[in-house]
Amino acid sequence: MGTPRSDRETQVAEVLDRLYEEYPDSTISLRYSNRLxxxxxxxxxAQCTDERVNQVTSDLFEKYRSAEDYAAADEEELADDIYGITFHNNKAGYLQSIGETLLAEHGGEVPDTMAELTALSGVGRKTANVVLQHGHDVVEGIVVDTHVQRISRRLGITAEETPTKIERALMEVVPESDWQQFTHLLISHGRAVCTARNPDCGDCVLEDVCPSSKLDGDVDLASGEAWE
Incomplete structure (x- = not known):
């Protein structure tokens, strides 16, 4: 039997209190100046570091300034322009298709609904949630990236494995007013302390409320696997 919802809500409240204090300035690290x-x-x-994305987009955004620019781009040239990004050939195709769809269906503007955003090439709920939250000030869900997946499972908040199911489980126990910041806090903590392979449990503000702590045995209880 899983952890009762009331217990998970209590744990989440404690996690939020501690992480807000630990990372008071936590926010999105991608650089941008408009919705596009x-x-x-x-x-x-997607599957690439924000640091690397920021390096590539510093020049990309100078060259491609509108949906028209992406729609009219030569796909091979666009792939070269984002070289260094993981799956750059595939993503060049996504960007060109996005430009075409924005022109054809949205007047060249970035839409403001989950359904319209997820209809764009290469856009799932994670991407759509980020765009809604930071581009349109609309909080419709919780952004579930690799840090959120890993830490929410390690903490035992959810045992779900897919991003969609994890998001649904988190939305049940995280207060709606904290949905946006919850992601930023877990990302900050994942980068600084609760890393994928060698989490620093000895310097973790959540250690005493984490069932996966290495200081209490050598088993990752959230995933059922021994730490490496």
Whole structure:
């Protein structure tokens, strides 16, 4: 039997209190100046570091300034322009298709609904949630990236494995007013302390409320696997 919802809500409240204090300035690290740049940056960030995306987009956004620019781009040239981004050939195709769809269906503007955003090439709920939250000030869900997946499972908040199911589980126990910041806090903590392979449990503000702590045995209880 899983952990009762009331217990998970209590744990989440404690986690939020501690992480807000630990990372008071936690926010999105991608650089952008408008909604189109935000959309492009988030598409490029899939399975790629934000640092690398920011390096590439510093020049990309000078060359491609509108949906028309992406729609009219030569796909091979666009792939070269984002070289260094993971799956750059595929993502070049996504960006060109996004430009075409924005022109054909949205007047060249980035739409403001989940359904319209997820209809764009290369855009899933994670990307759409980021664009809605930071581009349109609409909080419709919780952004579930690799840090959120890993830490929410290690903490035992959820045992779900897919991003969609993890998001649904988190939305049940995280207060709606904290949905946006919850992601930023877990990303900050994942980068600084609760890393994928060698989490620093001895310097973790959540250690005493984490069932996966290495200081209490050598088993990752959230995933059922021994730490490496």
């Amino acid at each position: 740049e935000l959309l492009v940056a988030v598409v490029l960030s």
